Amino acid sequence: MGTRSTPVTDQTAWTAASLSTAEQSWIRHFTQEELTELDAAVQRVTHLPITEITKADFPLEVVLPTLEAASHEIHHGHGLVVLRGLPVERYSKDDASRIYWGIGLHLGTPVTQNSRAHLLGHVKDEGVTYSQKTRGYNTKAKLNFHTDNCDIVGLLCLRTPRAGGLSRFTSSTTIFNRILEQRPELLAPLFEGFYYDLKGEGRPGTGELSDHKIPFFSDYEGNLSCRYVRNAIEPAFAKSGEAKTELQEEALNLVDKLADSAELCFEMQFEPGDMQLLNNHVIVHSRTEFDDFEDDDRKRHLLRLWLRNDTRPLAIEFAERFGPGTARMGVPRFERPEAA
Numbered sequence: 001m002g003t004r005s006t007p008v009t010d011q012t013a014w015t016a017a018s019l020s021t022a023e024q025s026w027i028r029h030f031t032q033e034e035l036t037e038l039d040a041a042v043q044r045v046t047h048l049p050i051t052e053i054t055k056a057d058f059p060l061e062v063v064l065p066t067l068e069a070a071s072h073e074i075h076h077g078h079g080l081v082v083l084r085g086l087p088v089e090r091y092s093k094d095d096a097s098r099i100y101w102g103i104g105l106h107l108g109t110p111v112t113q114n115s116r117a118h119l120l121g122h123v124k125d126e127g128v129t130y131s132q133k134t135r136g137y138n139t140k141a142k143l144n145f146h147t148d149n150c151d152i153v154g155l156l157c158l159r160t161p162r163a164g165g166l167s168r169f170t171s172s173t174t175i176f177n178r179i180l181e182q183r184p185e186l187l188a189p190l191f192e193g194f195y196y197d198l199k200g201e202g203r204p205g206t207g208e209l210s211d212h213k214i215p216f217f218s219d220y221e222g223n224l225s226c227r228y229v230r231n232a233i234e235p236a237f238a239k240s241g242e243a244k245t246e247l248q249e250e251a252l253n254l255v256d257k258l259a260d261s262a263e264l265c266f267e268m269q270f271e272p273g274d275m276q277l278l279n280n281h282v283i284v285h286s287r288t289e290f291d292d293f294e295d296d297d298r299k300r301h302l303l304r305l306w307l308r309n310d311t312r313p314l315a316i317e318f319a320e321r322f323g324p325g326t327a328r329m330g331v332p333r334f335e336r337p338e339a340a
Contacts, residue, residue, distance in 0.1 A: 058102030108307030121304035150306035172226035
C-alpha cells in the first residue's frame with residue numbers, strides 16, 4: 001500500500017493555537033429563536049421512543065442553516081463543531097435525548113456503537129476498570145487517543161464531573177505532517193496498518209481479529225483519513241501471531257507523543273448542553289481522568305451518537321467498517337485475497 005509524500009495544507013491541519021484563534025468558526029451558540037423551534041419539535045415527539053424518531057418526525061427550519069454550516073465545518077473545515085446553549089436542565093433526560101437524536105438525524109444516520117446494537121450511548125462511570133479487555137467510556141479513567149468507528153462522533157453533555165474530564169482532541173492530519181517532517185520512515189508501517197482485536201464485537205461468523213490490516217493513515221482520492229484504537233491494536237499482535245516490529249512500535253509511540261503534545265492537543269471542558277461533533281477521519285480524541293460526585297443524579301453524564309454521513313470517500317480497507325453491503329462511494333467491500 002502506498003504512502004503520501006506531501007504535507008496536507010487544508011484546514012484540518014490545525015494546531016492547538018490555531019484552533020483557538022479559529023473558535024468563532026467551530027463553536028456555535030443556539031439563538032433564542034432556534035431554541036424555541038427545538039422546544040416545539042421535541043413536544044411533537046414526546047410520545048415516541050427516542051431511537052424510533054425519524055427525520056420527518058423532527059422537521060427543522062430555523063435551525064437548519066446552523067446545522068448545514070456545522071456539517072460543512074465538520075467535513076470541509078477544521079473537522080469539528082460545538083453547538084452550545086441547549087438548556088438541558090429544563091428537560092428530562094429522555095426529552096434532551098430526543099432533541100439530540102433529532103439534531104443528529106439532520107447531520108447523518110445513526111449507526112450502532114457495540115455488539116448490543118446500541119444507537120444512543122451513555123458515557124458515564126459505572127465502576128469498570130479500563131483495560132485492553134474493556135471500553136473506556138464506562139470508566140472515569142484517562143482515555144488514550146483514538147477514533148471511533150463512524151464518520152462523526154457526537155457527545156451531548158448532560159452533567160459535568162466534580163473535577164477533570166477535559167475533552168481533548170488533536171488533528172491527525174497535523175500528526176501526519178509532523179511525522180513526514182521528523183520521521184518519514186515511520187509512515188510506511190502506519191499506511192500498512194494493523195490487525196484489530198474485535199473484543200467479541202465483530203459481526204456474527206467473524207473471528208477474534210479484523211480480517212485485514214486496517215491502515216492508520218489512508219490517502220484516497222486526495223483525502224488523508226485516519227483510524228486508530230491502540231487498545232485494539234496491541235492485543236491483536238499476540239492473537240495474530242505476528243510480532244510487532246521496531247518500526248511499528250516507534251511509529252505508534254510517536255503518534256501518541258504528538259497527539260498528547262501541548263502544541264497539537266486542544267483541551268476544553270464541556271458545559272451542560274454542549275454538543276461536540278468530531279470528524280473521526282481527521283481527528284483523534286481522548287479525555288482526562290475525572291473525579292465524580294457521589295450522588296448518581298449529579299454524576300458526569302454524556303450522551304453519544306455515532307453518525308454515518310458518506311461525505312468522505314474511503315479506501316477499501318476503510319469502507320469495510322460499515323459492514324457488507326454498505327460500502328462507500330462505489331467502493332467495493334474488502335475481500336481478503338486467497339492464499340497462494
